[in-house]
Amino acid sequence: MTTSTNGKFDRTPLIAGNWKMNMDHVQGITLLQKLAWTLADANHDFDRVEVAVFPPFTDLRGVQTLVAGDDLPVVYGAQDLSPHDSGAYTGDISGQFLSRLGCRYVLVGHSERRAIHGESDALLATKVAAALRHCLVPVLCVGEALEIRQAGSHVEHTLEQLRGSLAGVTAEQAASLVIAYEPVWAIGTGEVAGPADAQEMCAAIRNELSELYDTATAARTRLLYGGSVKASNAAQILRERDVDGVLVGGASLDVAEFANIVRFEHHLVTDTPA
Template structure:
């Protein structure tokens, strides 16, 4: 089965809505100049909540070749939850992808597999696609238990989802020790865990579901290493952090298929 690569740029807590305008315009110009082929990869931009309306309007009005994503979602549908954003609110803004369980949410906000599972179900129920993040810290990596640790997260975050739902979502493997540190998992490291995740999905569901689900790698992805990472058979995209704030660099990552492996 051919899985379309998904290259998602997570802006994290950067760029106000004015700065976001310049960012997406520069990215659109750069991709157009480089003759970006949208049939070879999906380009997803994931701005902060306050930028979503601005970016969505630009994407629609200027026919930019991007898909809109959000960085988080509430587990609640509505009500007295000050500061929370519901899945329905995001869907009304034409958000397509929602990142759930990012390592920073797990580490700094105490998000559990159970909570992430609930959020993923809310995203799916609202007609959007979750990007479910899993991955290990440096201590787990040093212990050599990183594969089983990550697979436990996979089991917890996919609990109760149907095969059809799992086939349509995205799983992002984030080796936490390689995020924002300059350290990068080797292509072989990425393939080891992404391959294990796909095998686990096959065990939990079936092989067609495992063949359909897209698995991203996220952790200090740059134009200099993305082609080698994307050459791995079970890596179907990248969840990009800091590099996604540089239009030319992110454009090169999105166009990984033109880079030497």
């Protein structure tokens, strides 16, 4: 994958669509096919801006077949994984299986997993380790709830989640990770954190990575913002220095909307310095 040379990034931007528990395997294939056609029609350069989708587990085999069969440049991942590789863990999915299905990424610690399933930072550290064991890139999600933001301790809280979930991760592994800042109050609410909020937290995360590891590592890790991202606000958020991509929920289910988010550079043309 080559690095974007748009002057704003020295890390390849990643536009990721988290379908959550939407789209059965038939709907998922249709959505992905339409997305690929739309982006091909627009001559999207996938080396310049990477596009990933995170369908439900039951869609992954169909997605693999479509991507391989039609040689689509879209990559994909799962929304969760087990910390274990195999055994008596009814209902869980091993990272090994996801790797066999051609997944590049896996979400770890999405706020809905943390809130609904009570996933702790300690558990998430074991999921990050499991992902790395199976050559999957963890997209580690962190972010604060509304009360914490209102109390003004959002940075401290988010960095604590980060440190807890990265326990045991080496510098080399950390550089390959993707970290998504998703403030809980902005998810599915229409309430979007401003570009300055996204930048503040991404800069704090990058700074924390340089303290935990070193500056070179921190400079390589890609940081995403997520929470009510739409085509109308993506370009503003993505122009921030430390924001390397977006993790999109609702808007990733709408092909035209998501394709426009992927093509955010298009909306930046007049603002990009020569």
